[in-house]
Amino acid sequence: MTVLRDYAAAVTQPALGVSARYDEVVAPDGSLRTAWKGLAEVAVGLTEADLRRVHGEIGRFLSDDGVTYARPGRGHGRWRLDPVPLVIDAAAWAPVEVGLAQRADLLNAILVDLYGEQRLLAERIVPAAVVFGHSGYTRVVARPEAIDPRPLVLAATDLGRDADGQWRVIADRAQAPSGIGYAMENRRVISRVMPELYREAGLHRMEPYFWALRSALIQSAQGDLADPRVVVLSPGSQSETAYDQAFVASALGFPLVEGSDLVVRDGWVYLRAPGRLERVDVILRRVDAAWSDPLELRGDSQLGVAGLVEAVRRGRVRVVNGLGAGVLENPGLLPYLPAACEALLGEPLRLASVPTWWCGDPDGLEHVLDRLDDLVVTEIDGRPDALADVAPDELRARVLAAPYRYVGQEALPLSQSPTWSRGGARPAPVTLRTFTLRYGSAYRPLVGGMASGWLDATTPTSKDVWVLKANAGDADQGLSGVLPMTAARSVPATVPRVLEDMFWFGRYAERVEDLLRLVLAAHALAEDFVTRPRSTGGASLSVLMGAVHRMAGPSPYVADDLDSDFRSLLLDGGRVGGVAYGLDGLRDVLRGVRDQLSPDTWHAFGATDRAIEALEGNPHSHQVAESAGRMLTGILSLQGVTASMIRDPSWHAIGLGRSLERALQVCHLLSATTTERRGIDVDREVLDAVLVSTESAVTHRRRYRGYVRPAGVVELLLMDAENPRSIAFSLATARDHLAGLPGSTGSSRPERLLADLLDELAQVDVAQLVTIGGVERPHLVRFLAGFRVTLERVADAVAEVHFASGPPPRPLGSLGSALVSEAGS
Numbered sequence: 001m002t003v004l005r006d007y008a009a010a011v012t013q014p015a016l017g018v019s020a021r022y023d024e025v026v027a028p029d030g031s032l033r034t035a036w037k038g039l040a041e042v043a044v045g046l047t048e049a050d051l052r053r054v055h056g057e058i059g060r061f062l063s064d065d066g067v068t069y070a071r072p073g074r075g076h077g078r079w080r081l082d083p084v085p086l087v088i089d090a091a092a093w094a095p096v097e098v099g100l101a102q103r104a105d106l107l108n109a110i111l112v113d114l115y116g117e118q119r120l121l122a123e124r125i126v127p128a129a130v131v132f133g134h135s136g137y138t139r140v141v142a143r144p145e146a147i148d149p150r151p152l153v154l155a156a157t158d159l160g161r162d163a164d165g166q167w168r169v170i171a172d173r174a175q176a177p178s179g180i181g182y183a184m185e186n187r188r189v190i191s192r193v194m195p196e197l198y199r200e201a202g203l204h205r206m207e208p209y210f211w212a213l214r215s216a217l218i219q220s221a222q223g224d225l226a227d228p229r230v231v232v233l234s235p236g237s238q239s240e241t242a243y244d245q246a247f248v249a250s251a252l253g254f255p256l257v258e259g260s261d262l263v264v265r266d267g268w269v270y271l272r273a274p275g276r277l278e279r280v281d282v283i284l285r286r287v288d289a290a291w292s293d294p295l296e297l298r299g300d301s302q303l304g305v306a307g308l309v310e311a312v313r314r315g316r317v318r319v320v321n322g323l324g325a326g327v328l329e330n331p332g333l334l335p336y337l338p339a340a341c342e343a344l345l346g347e348p349l350r351l352a353s354v355p356t357w358w359c360g361d362p363d364g365l366e367h368v369l370d371r372l373d374d375l376v377v378t379e380i381d382g383r384p385d386a387l388a389d390v391a392p393d394e395l396r397a398r399v400l401a402a403p404y405r406y407v408g409q410e411a412l413p414l415s416q417s418p419t420w421s422r423g424g425a426r427p428a429p430v431t432l433r434t435f436t437l438r439y440g441s442a443y444r445p446l447v448g449g450m451a452s453g454w455l456d457a458t459t460p461t462s463k464d465v466w467v468l469k470a471n472a473g474d475a476d477q478g479l480s481g482v483l484p485m486t487a488a489r490s491v492p493a494t495v496p497r498v499l500e501d502m503f504w505f506g507r508y509a510e511r512v513e514d515l516l517r518l519v520l521a522a523h524a525l526a527e528d529f530v531t532r533p534r535s536t537g538g539a540s541l542s543v544l545m546g547a548v549h550r551m552a553g554p555s556p557y558v559a560d561d562l563d564s565d566f567r568s569l570l571l572d573g574g575r576v577g578g579v580a581y582g583l584d585g586l587r588d589v590l591r592g593v594r595d596q597l598s599p600d601t602w603h604a605f606g607a608t609d610r611a612i613e614a615l616e617g618n619p620h621s622h623q624v625a626e627s628a629g630r631m632l633t634g635i636l637s638l639q640g641v642t643a644s645m646i647r648d649p650s651w652h653a654i655g656l657g658r659s660l661e662r663a664l665q666v667c668h669l670l671s672a673t674t675t676e677r678r679g680i681d682v683d684r685e686v687l688d689a690v691l692v693s694t695e696s697a698v699t700h701r702r703r704y705r706g707y708v709r710p711a712g713v714v715e716l717l718l719m720d721a722e723n724p725r726s727i728a729f730s731l732a733t734a735r736d737h738l739a740g741l742p743g744s745t746g747s748s749r750p751e752r753l754l755a756d757l758l759d760e761l762a763q764v765d766v767a768q769l770v771t772i773g774g775v776e777r778p779h780l781v782r783f784l785a786g787f788r789v790t791l792e793r794v795a796d797a798v799a800e801v802h803f804a805s806g807p808p809p810r811p812l813g814s815l816g817s818a819l820v821s822e823a824g825s
Helices: 003-011 048-065 090-114 128-132 180-193 195-201 207-218 242-252 308-313 325-329 331-344 362-370 392-401 496-529 536-552 562-571 579-591 599-617 622-643 649-673 680-693 697-704 710-719 727-739 749-762 778-803
Strands: 068-070 076-078 086-088 154-161 167-173 230-233 262-265 268-273 276-279 282-285 318-320 356-358 376-379 406-409 416-421 424-439 442-445 450-454 460-467
Touching: 003 048, 003 416, 003 424, 048 076, 048 180, 048 424, 048 599, 068 242, 086 090, 090 154, 090 167, 090 325, 090 331, 090 424, 090 442, 128 331, 167 325, 167 424, 180 195, 180 242, 180 424, 180 450, 180 460, 207 242, 207 282, 207 424, 230 242, 242 579, 262 308, 268 308, 308 318, 325 331, 331 356, 331 406, 356 362, 362 392, 362 406, 416 450, 416 460, 496 536, 496 562, 496 579, 496 622, 496 649, 496 680, 496 778, 536 562, 536 649, 536 680, 562 579, 562 599, 562 622, 579 599, 579 622, 599 622, 622 649, 649 680, 649 710, 649 727, 649 778, 680 697, 680 710, 697 710, 710 727, 727 749, 727 778, 749 778
Parallel strands: 086 460, 230 282, 282 318
Antiparallel strands: 068 076, 154 167, 154 424, 262 268, 268 276, 356 406, 376 406, 416 424, 424 442, 424 450, 450 460
16 A cells, blocks of 8 residues: 555544544545646655655755754754645636735735725724734834835735635734745755656746745835845844745845844935945845834834834835734734725625634624634734633633733634654645735735644644646746846945854854864774773873863763763763854854855755764764764865855955964864873874874875974974964965955954964974973963964954944843744744
């Protein structure tokens, strides 16, 4: 039996007491739905082994692409994608497409009315308390004389089927609609892991829709600008949908910015570029309206731009979607949409919503209270599941205390679709998120979307959505051509925040690489000498572990528990200075600049994550070296990625960070291994390990014919201007990268400090440095200590000159910082 045959047999014989749902794949008589019949030849042959393989490949691809999502109350976790798509044929999609276009027209008309004429309120088509009682209504932009005639550019609508298979609207997302980037990633992954089924389907490609989105945003600019600047405003890398935001920015070719990257001057919005300000014309915002301007909205916001509301009122910047669009996400509006559609558009509403009753209406309140156990009760501006655990008596009391703040909704018996789990493909309720764009003079829904299969109430898994073409020759997305866009060459600006993240990208990558190399060298000694601490090798191992602990912090384990120590270095994210800690820091800074980097960047983390999983699952000592080596390979791949970057300030910032960090790490390594005399044999063993960990063993062997002595090692790692691992080479490289940063004048403080270091290095007498005084080399100790201090000063000076863009954002109100959860995620 194959997966679909097993699934069909199961769903046509439902368990007793379980109400039948509409099935997306199998008709009641056990035959395939129309959409799946064309795929039957390939789909029916899929076995459980096939789907298990595909599921594993999906996980690997998503890991390599660095796709994450932060569920409420949790940190960033892996994105979940089911191998079985939601397939819809052209005939079934056509009425949905028409309904979505009409709905976007209606929502836009409602926005224009609520912030302008307010006919809906005056004629009591919509109760005023529904609108004014919702936090999404932004009063500061409610000015009829300044109303935007098309405030809604991109909308998302969540749909679900009822028991009869009819699509119902569950919710509208207009504040900052998210998910279109995830939808595109889903398509890219599924097309790679199931190419035969994908080719057989004949579905609409999604790329033309992104071209249309880019064109629509450019044409949203006020006036007739030849080359309007568009930016994507993000809450930051810790946002729930940070990946989605970065994907969209990268795919559209627009800068991904945060509130601190923008400033308002004389009513205009500018991007902070090094040494200058560049005007911004369009902002695709992913920050909720309430947090967008600390001057006129939430004073405790650190995510917005002070003065943005005034710039919008003056018509000097276009915000997509408009700052007041959040009111459309109010479920209290749903009962009144049919009447609003008749009043504003003069036509009946085509897509019905889930049956909803607003408790501010006496009849609605009575209905909800009578059916409190059957309905889903939510606040009009709260999360749908926020009241799920509230006891019925308490819920009744809350509703009666403020009826206008609550709605009751029917629990929609969602359709089901096969969703993969470890036990095979089993039916799971499914919802569909769709997207609608104002393109030209009309709204165009995305032919497709992103579905979610709900194996349980809290853990959805996404699904690709395949809408099949009626004819093979139909244009993808129904877009035979995209409206013309500017052909002018745009000069990208790099904000100081991005330069700082790139700088730390270089530093973290180098720090992790150097520590991994040292761990590998130490582990090789540990394999031979951990049980012989009094031997030469044992003494050498002690020295190397001292170097490891100097870089990564002291071990939390006893001295003879080296295996636990090594595993802690590689796995413990709480061990400051360890490999895991460095990888977390590297991943964090890269999230903030994802739109600036090649997708190949994230393959490095795919390799390290798989190496970590292997180490966690294997208790044997040899796995430490195996996993460390694979992690090193992953980190080294970052050098190949950056080598292909354009030589702009971002590239120079990465190179500067890497060069300074390498010089610092070599200083620490030499301080821990060469400043003390321990005997000829121990010194030789230690120095050999130092050369291996700095990739300088081959060069040293060819130069000194295998004769290892402190002077030769110090000269090679300190003074040799041709050795890429030496301090001299690193500083010369840092000087070149520093000169490439905006703001470098040749006489700035970091340039002066770096020049002093190079001069000091040029005057060093290695023979004098390694002179013995007792058991130490005091000249070398003093030199390395002073050099490290100055290197840190260089790094601090770089931050002051090149990364500072004014004081950090501070709350203007008295509430302090607040945790922000992005709406519409």
